[in-house]
Amino acid sequence: MQCCEGLRSQAASRRSLLLGGAAFAAWAYLPKFARAADGGDPRLVVVILRGALDGLATVAPIGDPEYAGLHGSIALRPDGPNAAVMLDSFFGLHPAMPEFARMYRAKQAAVIHAVATSYRERSHFDGQDVLESGFAGPGRVQSGWLNRALEALPRGERVTRALAVGPTTPLVLRGAAPTVGWAPVALPQADDDTAMRLLELYQHRDPALVSALTQGLQLEKVAQGDEMKPKPGTNGIGAMRLVARGAAKLMAADDGPRIGALAFDGWDTHAKEGGPVGRLAQLLGGLDGALAEFEGGLGDRWRDTVIVVATEFGRTARINGTEGTDHGTGTIALLAGGAVKGGRVISDWPGLKPANLYQGRDLAPTTDLRAVMKGVLRDQFGLADRVLAESVFPDSRAAKPMQGLIS
């Protein structure tokens, strides 16, 4: 068999492997809603970090007397080489995130600390299901909260341009509301006539495949610009930037998608997590670069944009025997964008004394992540509290939408 001839080089296959972990998908329609009052044209990007981000290593509670001992050899320090960037007198930001620090100072970025979903076990896959489905517990669910939020929005024009990376849509955006995506794969394509014939066959013989193929074909129309194709030598960190860069370009367009999601893998730092430099530092640098790509690529639209970064759960407060951290509970969520009321670390800090740790090992969650998401959805898109508490995040009445996240 001869396929994918052009993809035989090592560089190409490595590139594809790495991009397998980065996906972007978007709503197929422009929202038609009323924020006409202020003339805003709001945009929302949800970034899922799969593998469980160490929130205590990313935004370190340097002012907590227990922190340095718990995080041991990988703890951030307020001074010396590679010092943390102090966000206030208590929390220090990882030095691999200078762009986020700049946004924070410009009051366009915020941190929510000691946050968690309603999930209290420690399986990645169930944890991601809860994070992305928006249901209170794990289970085989077919739709994500962002998709259900879209269903509640008045549907405007069809998006003519969209892109996604990776052949699958992240669960958070899966569901009844149609989505689009695109993969930057350099591959000779089937011609339109063949595609139309196949669609006709599916219509008669296998209707379930019709919509998937139809969507798949439409995506490709736009994003044929070569600039989005990753280049040889692109590492996983560069891939994060590239995905964000392509997403930003399409989301900036007047007829481009307004609401999208992407996912980055690789945050499961069980061993050799590294402190100010090392494995986590590299990943955070990639995330930081991705945020900067959004800011640059969205241009004037950045003003109306909110990016939410979230992960399925946190990691143990105390490092394990291999200079890493095991699965935990409380962690952080990040907000960035011109529409964010930033320059704040929002936290009801539970403290890191042994008695304050969840099950004696994890940062105790004091904020429900759903409250953050609900606050963003309500203030960015005007979704009603009732819709948020019933269909978007079922059974979440107790997690009231957080106030004042959007400026």
Next chain:
Amino acid sequence: MARDSQAALVALNRFGFGARGGASGDFVNAASDPRGFVKSELNRANAALLEMPGLASTPALGKALFDYQFEIQQARDAVAKSGATEAPPTEPKAQRRNPSLSSIATDMTAKESMASSADGNNVNAAMARPDAVQPNPPKPPPQPPNVIQKTFRTEALARIQRASFADCGFVERLVVFWSNHFCISANKGGLARIWAGSFEREAIRPHVLGRFADMLKAVEQHPAMLFFLDNQQSLGPDSRAGINRNRGLNENLAREIMELHTLGVGGGYTQDDVTALARVITGWTFAGRQGQLGPPGTFVFNANAHQPGAQRVMGKVYEQSGVAQGEAVLADIARHPSTAKFIATKFARHFVADDPPPALVARLQDVFGRTDGDLKALATALVDSSEAWDAPLTKMRSPYEFLIASGRLLGRNPEDPSPYLGGLNVLGQPLWSPAGPNGFPDTSAAWAAPEGMKLRLDISAQIASRLGDGIDPRELLDLVAADAASPDTRRTVERAESRQQALALLLMSPEFQRR
């Protein structure tokens, strides 16, 4: 003509890798005795083993990698000593300044004009253009493949060939199922990549028609798994090494044993059980380059790293010392009812339906429990069930199944793994490299996503453009499905405007994609 074409389709596609082209007679053979066709492979001695010249053992591969890394280190040291100005290049720093929108636009315009002048089909040329995000240093000349890449390709080719030449391919499908259940990822690092093939040959294949408990033990004691899930770094906090080096447990392997390999989430274990199992298997490691603990690249039990004392796991106290303690725990959880349920469900989901018939799952669970995890009995029970033959063919072929089936139909003799590996990368199933320890997804939704379908079509079109010349698509359709082919598909293939288009449509037809 075939006696039971629909059953032949089930035999070949649900259980196997699809009909081979040419004069194989696969479809006719499958139609004349569908169950017998599938089961005949189970009775061949050592049916799942893969041994051939050029495939080396895990210790031999480990030694080759250690030597290779040692050479590189020595070369680096030599450069450092000579004080040469040519220090090894460091990672280029991420650009701090964000390019402005207008500079991106300028940059894109420049590149688009280049793109239009380049041959759009020449992927390599298109990919070689300088990258605007990270300025590229001048390109070094291509390096010959190193020992890791060479080994990975050799192992990949052996596996692809085995699947391509099998009669039905049921045993190879079982290998792929179990290999994904107990997956490692080659992306973990050099050792994982060089061991990905030998792990499957040594820990999975010998037990695919044997006992689950034996496979479990072979997997958890294989250096590739110990490396993949960090157990070589886990030290008992009160062990000699733990005290001396002030380091301790890593729960990664223990958790995945319980969550993904045996009991499943909700299978009746707690966080304390995970931690206890992590303690139990401290000391399970492999010997390194120096060979202090044993021959490099072999499984060894390092008593110095083992947490001393009895441990309680899932209510039972294990007093054993040494490696026997962990082996006793594994033997018990292999027999746990939760394990039987978890395995039976996954097995039925893989072969029959995303939501498998409960009666079938119950029967498989019973067989698993009654036979002490006899995996040949499990496979036989599946083939003997009525559900496996009656359930409609609703599952999508995985990318691996799709590419292998395409090669088989077109009578290819794989001599180069690259086209297969490239196709798997594009379609989101890079060989031996799932994103996490839960392996690749096993539902139709995962593989029938919009982007995936579009890419399958592109790949089908590309296969067809290269190989469609000398074939008769109508004959191929008869080889694939005979009179089980729907009139719609037959008409679509017959009315195609070219042989190439007909072949692309055939490869994308429900008869070829569903199983």
